[in-house]
Amino acid sequence: MILILTPNIEPESSSYQQLIAHLSRLQNIQLRVHREQGSEQSLTEIYLIGDTSAIPVEDMKSLPGVERVVRISEEYRVLGRHRGDQRPSHFDYQGLRFGQDTLHVFAGLCAVDTQEHVELMMKALRDLGQVCTRMGAYKPRTSPYSFQGHGKNCLPYVFELAGKYGIKVIAMEVTHESHIDEINDALRGTGSPTGVMLQIGTRNTQNFELLKIVGRQKEFPVLLKRGFGITLSESLHAAEYLASEGNRKVIFGLRGVKTQLGNPHRNFLDFAHVPVVKRLTRMPVCVDPSHAVGSRTSGPEGILDLMHATAQGVIAGANMVLVDFHPAPNRALVDGPQALLLDELPHFLADVAVAREAYEKRVALAARYAVELQTAGA
């Protein structure tokens, strides 16, 4: 059960204090308070953890300082959509809005290799009006003998170049808690010229200890990738580990799952789950066509499978696209074969725009027909 308090309520106020006192007397119920400081107001929610089935919603509504009460199902307490739930499905970061209603493309390097490539990539993005990118510094690799990323050594120049080219948010995978400190250090050392979205990769989707630690910091938003061998539901539960520790700036990433039924693609694309995640939770949804498709094959129209996959995600309402580009794929240290060329960036963005426009038309169409059906039914 969630109690949504009146906006801007102060912890020192007497109504708040009375409320807490009352709630503390509930038997076998724990309280978890979540306070979100927005630019204009502060919002406070109190989660009642335990068996709340016997607590009447009306009783809770009548308590001082309580504006609304939502009885939640067991699943996805914090991030889920519950009956009567009007909590937001978006957040702001670095002046950008990330929501179930927006779309951002994060084109960039799967793995940072040289400063030159980073600069070429960012310049190309700037020239096309892009303000987000992906840059991999920490790479989890199947074999311990493969290149594992340049780690903290590349962070200073990556951040400085981001500042130089107006990049506001860099998506960057972390695989250990120490990486957060390293990122913070490098940001401070370079004067915080950009922002970072922490990415949890598919091999760590159920690395709950990492999720808890990442969830405890509220500075950086988090992109959690779906586990490639577990169900959607299990992956959504993993997102709750982030949120239950306090961080709700969570984007959920679809990147394909592992089964031979997806051949010849490297993974089996799961972008049909875009509307499912948006229905079950309030998280924006990202699609990663590069890792899903894993190659540069194309159909008879001369359109890459990877671009078809992107369009499929976007026309169904995806809110973020994570995609690998590289100035010289044959010299890339990781996943070169699937990278798009910088030359292809304008086409890629134009193709995404067509799919997004179609999505928006579809939404308008649905609204129109809903009215018609309602009228007809009346």
Next chain:
Amino acid sequence: MILILTPNIEPESSSYQQLIAHLSRLQNIQLRVHREQGSEQSLTEIYLIGDTSAIPVEDMKSLPGVERVVRISEEYRVLGRHRGDQRPSHFDYQGLRFGQDTLHVFAGLCAVDTQEHVELMMKALRDLGQVCTRMGAYKPRTSPYSFQGHGKNCLPYVFELAGKYGIKVIAMEVTHESHIDEINDALRGTGSPTGVMLQIGTRNTQNFELLKIVGRQKEFPVLLKRGFGITLSESLHAAEYLASEGNRKVIFGLRGVKTQLGNPHRNFLDFAHVPVVKRLTRMPVCVDPSHAVGSRTSGPEGILDLMHATAQGVIAGANMVLVDFHPAPNRALVDGPQALLLDELPHFLADVAVAREAYEKRVALAARYAVELQTAGA
């Protein structure tokens, strides 16, 4: 290796006879002749079966009556796309063109239950300008104790109603060779008021004996569904069973595969394979969102997952949509929960049109950028 002969060459002609005589002397090579009688000309192809690696293309080109020679890889001999292959990727039936460049919606009843429902369905289609439908008479069911379809008993009224409402092609699953005879009988008995596309379901994708028999008749085109537990490649090989027996009017159907990773959808949607099938073969590609999604859940925009899935197929170039509608889903005998309502047909068709328009824009965009890149590279 395929020898494409000069159009309209006559089997009685001396050039043809010389050609055959020559080919018959090739060691360990079998000939298979395929003759397609079109409306304007006849086309003849000769397949050389066996180890043709030692036979020079130039030698074959110089033979009498040979216009072109295509060396084919082992895979998908007849239906595959091979290097330098310019054979068509479309066919005509009932005055309609089914190709990798067209789109047809086959909305209809998963299983025929009553004559009244058939008529309601067909009338709705006619009113919206549709000329294709699906009507299930033979239903393979997991349990022998479930309803198995009305079989041949419903065929006469289904065909008559199709004629009455201007339906030109009905997609209809067959599970035994005798069903083809029954369909032929019913068509003859009703004066052939419509056409039929024979559908091979996912449980029979590797029922090779049925495929051979269906392939031997050239009257009806065939919609072969992908096997839900086998790889794409294995399913494409199955299509060759149809083609190698003579019938090349084959459409390949994607309908999702079975794995728990697709939950909460009934099957895991495989529509990312639309461009793959079009690249590997010359078959038009059908998507079946109803069986893939298996429910009427919808995203927060109020758009059904099933419509999102359809849009995903169409924006990537799907050529046919097979979708379940029902005038009264709660009284449907098979798969009611996933059926769309007749009221929803206009919205569905409008939504498909948006996605198709986006696909066409994307194709134009790709053509434009291809020119630009070429110019830039020159």
Next chain:
Amino acid sequence: MILILTPNIEPESSSYQQLIAHLSRLQNIQLRVHREQGSEQSLTEIYLIGDTSAIPVEDMKSLPGVERVVRISEEYRVLGRHRGDQRPSHFDYQGLRFGQDTLHVFAGLCAVDTQEHVELMMKALRDLGQVCTRMGAYKPRTSPYSFQGHGKNCLPYVFELAGKYGIKVIAMEVTHESHIDEINDALRGTGSPTGVMLQIGTRNTQNFELLKIVGRQKEFPVLLKRGFGITLSESLHAAEYLASEGNRKVIFGLRGVKTQLGNPHRNFLDFAHVPVVKRLTRMPVCVDPSHAVGSRTSGPEGILDLMHATAQGVIAGANMVLVDFHPAPNRALVDGPQALLLDELPHFLADVAVAREAYEKRVALAARYAVELQTAGA
């Protein structure tokens, strides 16, 4: 609901006639009568199909001619085990007993290629006291361009050689109803020197039309292989298609399923399902290690994976082993790489015997501990 009648009851008897008259008056209930003529007595069962939940067991028990009544769950009506069910879990064929308590090895050729190889194989079996074998005449192959088996042409010499070497039962896959006629013809033509167990392969597990036809003949027992991409439950339902048409001499075959998680084995071995099938149904269970493992790799003890897999099936209670041998695997036309050599047959049989002996010890142990626990609990 099943009514098991008194043994040897005659359809002409008045008790039987009264019984049928009574049952026919039950509303919305269909009757299906199954009569099994054994060597010593005839058994008759009447299945009440429809919603029998409102019919009291006691009422039915009191009807003339009824010895026992079993209320069955929806699943696996005929072949399933139901509460209080004491119907047999075995059948006899060619003087051999096939039951959940017996074990038979069917070593032989995956695909018959030459008469010489058939004879070498059968002689080796005879010399080691074996009376069963496998011989593939009809081979379903992924590609239409692969060798499809010698079909009916090889049947006469296969059957004659079986007679010569004392082979009593040959397991043989059929993929079309006409194959049954061909087998019958060949048996008659050769004086029925042996018996045949019809095998339904994994690609036809849900070829329900074939199952119905095979189920209608009661002469040959049937080995139904599990579908390699469907659940166990779906495959068990398929077995009901055989039984509901009248043939209950059904053996269920485990042969591995298709998923890359089974690599480096060709299929993912499912022999852990041996006790599951025996719990849910009354069918004897066969394991096919050859197709499951698909290679001749071995562990550091010098024991083939294929033999380890066999031992795993047998120690858990498997009742039949289907295994590929070949006198000259490098000349085999189908699946040579996985075939065992004739030289290895004695070792294979000895290894199976060790595992069977262990199974029997385990059964005795379980019985002993059950008594001890009961005594301790008393």
Next chain:
Amino acid sequence: MILILTPNIEPESSSYQQLIAHLSRLQNIQLRVHREQGSEQSLTEIYLIGDTSAIPVEDMKSLPGVERVVRISEEYRVLGRHRGDQRPSHFDYQGLRFGQDTLHVFAGLCAVDTQEHVELMMKALRDLGQVCTRMGAYKPRTSPYSFQGHGKNCLPYVFELAGKYGIKVIAMEVTHESHIDEINDALRGTGSPTGVMLQIGTRNTQNFELLKIVGRQKEFPVLLKRGFGITLSESLHAAEYLASEGNRKVIFGLRGVKTQLGNPHRNFLDFAHVPVVKRLTRMPVCVDPSHAVGSRTSGPEGILDLMHATAQGVIAGANMVLVDFHPAPNRALVDGPQALLLDELPHFLADVAVAREAYEKRVALAARYAVELQTAGA
């Protein structure tokens, strides 16, 4: 390439110094030295990392201090079996030998709940001569709102009770590096009355940062569970993360994989991979029937599926069995439904003994037939 040096070579010796000096001059080759201090002698191996294909084995053999040279394939450098590889496939810990030739049963609590249950469990083990157990203190759970284990709080009494009842090794999952410190602290605090085998669970199989840290300590052996959604090969690569950091006391655990094809078992049992892991690597192999089966269902012989699964693992050569028992399963906080009762421990151990005896007979049989075939071939 691995250089195995003469036993007991001293790093200060001149031959060692010359060797290192020589190797350091090899271009683009890194050295990694691994020194194992056994009870009787010290063994030193030098790994040459990089492209060693151009380095002749003979040249390396002739260097001072080098006894043997093994050219290794890329896969599983440290733990793999390579051609001509005679490195050991066992290690010692707490006076027990863990090898590809031994068998240890680790029966115990999936999750420690109360001190009383721990004591009941350990007493039962002691009474039956067991010296190993499993005790879960840190439990990774799908939902953040589920019980997560008692963590470090339970360690002191678990270790003390182990000492009291003669338990030498406790398998215990860790999910974060801090757990190793907590275990070390608790062992020191209690006077090290027992030993610990660190267990990496299936959700962390590719948590490479955790693996590296666990691999850097050489005190505790490690049981690495297979990832339930990744291939065997990917999981074996993960084991290399442990070994490449220095710890080679690694046991590989099979615990089933996630696919609906394994239903009604909770996971799909992969014990057919026991001989595969033993062939590809030098790791002992553990099987975990409890998590694989996930229930207490049994076959018609009255033997639990879980015991059948165990027997299948053991008859194929498994070296360790991890199995859940609980004094009061209905009060267990985690995975109660699958736990065996203390009363069933004697039966379980006797059943394992039957399977192990069969395995040993099979090994002897294989040795005998190998000789016979060799003799026959001579």
